[in-house]
Amino acid sequence: MTDIASLIADDPAAAAEHLRAVVGRDPFHAAAQRLLGRALRALGEDDEAEAAELAAIRAATRDPEALEIAHALFEGDLQTAEGLLRQRLREQPTDVAAIRMMAELAARIGRLRDSEALLRRALELAPGFLAARGNLATVLYKQNRFEDASAELEEVLARDPASPSNRNLLAAALGRIGNYEEALKLYGELLETFPDHAKLQMSQGHMLKTVGRLDEGIAAYRRALAIEPGLGEVWWSLANLKTVSFDDADIAAMEAALAGNPQPDDRLHLHFALGKAYGDRHQAEPSFLHYEAGNALRREQLGYDPESTTKQVDEVVAVFTPDFVAERSGLGDPSPDPIFVLGLPRAGSTLLEQILASHSQVEGTMELPDIPAMAMREAIRAGDEMRDWPRAVAAMAPARLAELGAEFLDRTRVQRKTGKPFYIDKLPNNWSYAGFIHLILPKAKIIDARRHPLDCCFSNFRQHFAKGQAFSYGLDDIGRYYADYIRAMDHYDAVLPGRIHRVIHEDLLDDPEGEVRRLLEYLGLEFEEACLDFHANTRAVRTASSEQVRRPINREGVGQWQAYEEWLGPLKAALGDLPETYARH
Structure with missing residues (x-):
């Protein structure tokens, strides 16, 4: 076939005529079908070319070697699959089916960028390969590139509108960029076709809860449980509403599912849902034991190393000296638009976001993944570990800071649905990147939401997060994480005095108007009464506090750790004197 490949470049019409004859005799001749596709593309006969490209893919999947690779992937034998794929692609570098399988392997081991590059190569060779385009959308979604994923899915669905898996993924992606009504429409259509699909009912429930249609969301969760009573995520989704109380029948159903x-x-x-159920009944011991069991399972899955956080804060302290900060002052993008609300999860950041989003000049969005993604990318490009962004920033050309600030504004533009001049990114974990934010967006505002460490840390222990927050599944880990967060914030206070505005959650509960006025003054905004009536705001809220911030300020969450104090020794030891001093730092 080497001579035919050369002929395609010189005389694609003659090559196409010859190749049509070959595939006429053997329609499962994969190499000939691939070359025919190339020849037809060169002639501008795209429809026929696509048919040949897809025929080549179908033919390749009948090959015994390809079947062996597929079997190895199915069995999880990635080492064997990789060896066979590398050999095959050396011999047949344009085998699109093999490229797609290599992309799947890369995605499985977390090499999402490599997977994306492979899938784009597959689509360059066979633009009509819808399965590869659907895979690309999934890989983009996993990289938090929801707008890009949506665009790929729209193209897939234009060709294959009935695909339920791609419609489901599109609904999820649309929700992540704030197109909630369109997402709900998709879920409704899917459920008309698959009314007994428990996870679809659950996904619809998640979206209904996010937009504040709580009763409908609960009904969707209950429908999911009627279909699949042991679906733990639905039980936890009900518990995670914080406003739902489980009755005896619910507890019996969960215990039965757990025993099965x-x-x-x-x-x-x-376990997490039962922890909440027994906690609501003031039965501290069974409640704690369930939380402990659930956390142990999740901690084993995630394998968090608290030293990694400590080392990152060490790097921040070492790199962000007064001279370092002064030398880079004002070099980032000058836009004042973003407002970052950061701290620990469960520290009141959603409440602050809801208060600010009730102001006429401020738009609430969600917890945006962009700052960590950008900082970790820069660290990797510099040849460092993902958490070593301070070292990468130290070596960065000054002009790069403004480029990164502009990139953040561009990446988050899709989240801005109104004409308001300011918008919020309330990802709590951004405390780890506060110095990065300061350098790339020197006029952005940064708010540190801080809550009493025992309330905050134990609330994290009782919370199962949809993803991330690996620190939160061990009492000692949570305490150390809180202490490292305080250490980082103390350092920023020393080298960037006045740069970060702090809101102590308990002070906000005691004096809402005073704290809100001080917060708005820091932002340079006039006081508006609507900020105190935040619970009337009907905006979508994605976090675990979604229902709590739809009620007036209350003290229900204060002191909840006390009923569990006898089991909190590791947490208290890790925190040291912070329960007494956290508000003075």
């Missing part, structure tokens, strides 16, 4: 040897994810969700 469920899958690990169902098991840990059931």
Whole structure:
């Protein structure tokens, strides 16, 4: 076929005529079909070219070697699959089916960028390969590139509108960029076709809860449980509303599901939901034991190393000296638009966001993944570990800071649905990147939401997060994480005095108007009464506090750790004197 490949470049019409004859005799001749596709593309006969490209893919999947690779992937034998794929692609570098399988392998081991590059190569060779385009959308979604994923899915669905898996993924992606009504429409259509699909009912429930249609969301969750009573994530989703109380029948159903040897994810969700159920009944011991069991399962899955956070804060302290900060002052993008609300999860950041989003000049969005993604990318490009962004920033050309600030504004533009001049990114974990934010967006505002460490840390222990927050599944880990957060904020206060505005959650509960006025003064905004009536705001809220911030300020969450104090020794030891001093730092 080497001579034919050369002929395509010189005389694609003659090459196409010859190749049509070959595939006429053997329609499963994959190499000939691929070359025919190339020749037809060169002639501008795109429809026929696509048919040949897809025929080549179908033919390749009948090959015994390809079947062996597929079997190895199915069995999880990635080492064997990789060896066979590398050999095959050396011999047949344009085998699109093999390229797609290599992309799947890369995605499985977390090499999402490599997977994306492979899938784009597959689509360059066979633009009509919808399965590869659907895979690309999934890889983009996993990289938090939801707008890009949506665009790929729209193209897939234009060709294959009935694909339920791609419609489901599109609904999820649309929700992540704030197109909630369109997402709900998609879920409704899917459920008309698949009314007994428990996870679809659950996904619809998630979206209904986000937009504040709570009763409908609960009904969707209950429908999911009627279909699949042991689906732990649904039980936890109900518990995570914070406003739902489980009755005796609910607890019996969860205990029965737990006794039935469920899958690990169902098991840990059931433990967290039962922890909440018994806690609501003031039965501290069974409540704690369930939380402890759920956390142990999740901690084993995630394998968090607290030293990694400590080392990152060490790097911040070492790199962000007064001279370092002064030398880079004002070099980032000058836009004042973003407002960052950061701290620990469960520290009141959603409440602050809801208060600010009730102001006529401020738009609430969600917890945006962009700052960590950009900082970690820069660290990797510099040849460092993902958490070593301070070292990468120290070596960065000054002009790069403004480029990164502009990139953040561009990446988050899709989240801005109104004409308001300011918008919020309330990802709590951004405390780890506060110095990065300061350098790339020197006029952006940064707000540190801080809550009493025992309330905050134990609230994290009782919370199962949809993803991330690996620190939160061990009492000692949580305490150390809180202490490292305080250490980082103390350092920024020393080298960037007045740069970060702090709101102590308990002070906000005691004096809402005073704290809100001080907060708005820091932002340079006039006081508006609507900020105190934040609970009337009907905007979508994605976090675990979604229902709590739809009620007036209350003290229900204060002191909840006290009923569990006898089990909190590791947390208290890790925190040291912070329960007494956190508000003075």
